[in-house]
Amino acid sequence: MRRLLLAFALTLIAAAALGTVAFAKNGGVELSSTPFGIKPGDPWTGTLTVFSADGAVAADKPTITVRNLGNGKTQTFDTRPAKVPTTAHSSSFVFEVVFPEAGRYRYFVRDGVTDRDYNFPIVRIAPADAAIGKPGKGASDDSFPVWPLVAGLGGATLLAGAGLLALRGRRRFGLSH
Numbered sequence: 001m002r003r004l005l006l007a008f009a010l011t012l013i014a015a016a017a018l019g020t021v022a023f024a025k026n027g028g029v030e031l032s033s034t035p036f037g038i039k040p041g042d043p044w045t046g047t048l049t050v051f052s053a054d055g056a057v058a059a060d061k062p063t064i065t066v067r068n069l070g071n072g073k074t075q076t077f078d079t080r081p082a083k084v085p086t087t088a089h090s091s092s093f094v095f096e097v098v099f100p101e102a103g104r105y106r107y108f109v110r111d112g113v114t115d116r117d118y119n120f121p122i123v124r125i126a127p128a129d130a131a132i133g134k135p136g137k138g139a140s141d142d143s144f145p146v147w148p149l150v151a152g153l154g155g156a157t158l159l160a161g162a163g164l165l166a167l168r169g170r171r172r173f174g175l176s177h
Contacts, residue, residue, distance in 0.1 A: 014020055027052040027089075028060065029109045029118045035099065039128045044097045050111050051090045064095055069104040069122065102127040107115035 032046040050062055061081075067074045078094035086092065099105060108119045 018074050027111070027113065029111050030106060031109070031120070035097070035105075035107070035123050037126070038099060039078075040099055040101050040125055042098070044099070046095060048079055048092070048093045049090050049108060052113055058162060059070060062093055063110045064097055065110070066097060066099060066105050066107045068101070069106060071103075073100075076099070084158070099125045101125075129156070 028051050030049045030051070032048070033044070038044045048062055048064070058147045060078050063076050063078055064075045065074055070177040077095060077097045082092035082094045084092045097107075100127050104122055104124050106119065106122050108117045110117055
């Protein structure tokens with residue numbers, strides 16, 4: 001039993017270490033801000049940084065695409081090189097995105113190096129006359145689902161407890177296999 005637990009712990013440590021290295025090889029993107037509090041027609045501006053582990057500089061400019069989840073319309077916004085110096089492993093770009101109307105949007109970035117899409121969380125663009133921070137009709141649609149998490153953790157606890165009881169029972173009755 002101790003050998004099994006030790007092997008399991010070592011496997012978890014190895015998977016975590018290798019997963020971190022694999023993620024670093026892929027590169028990624030980083031946005032300097034999020035569109036929280038933006039109203040329809042207002043510009044969301046910021047800096048987009050593209051990271052590359054192999055030192056490749058973005059061949060094409062990265063883009064930001066927004067998709068209105070209510071009507072399915074998409075818009076793609078180009079970026080332009082930032083005045084910040086480029087390093088061997090990153091390139092910075094300036095962006096300006098305008099959400100045309102209120103609604104729920106998904107936005108993603110195409111990096112310009114591998115043409116991989118990086119998805120970001122859904123954002124709610126409130127109507128221009130709505131107050132920020134006051135939950136209104138449908139506010140629960142954007143909230144974190146707590147009850148499924150609680151139910152899942154409770155179920156996992158019950159399963160772990162049942163497994164421990166089963167192991168104790170095997171030892172108590174002298175069962176070896």
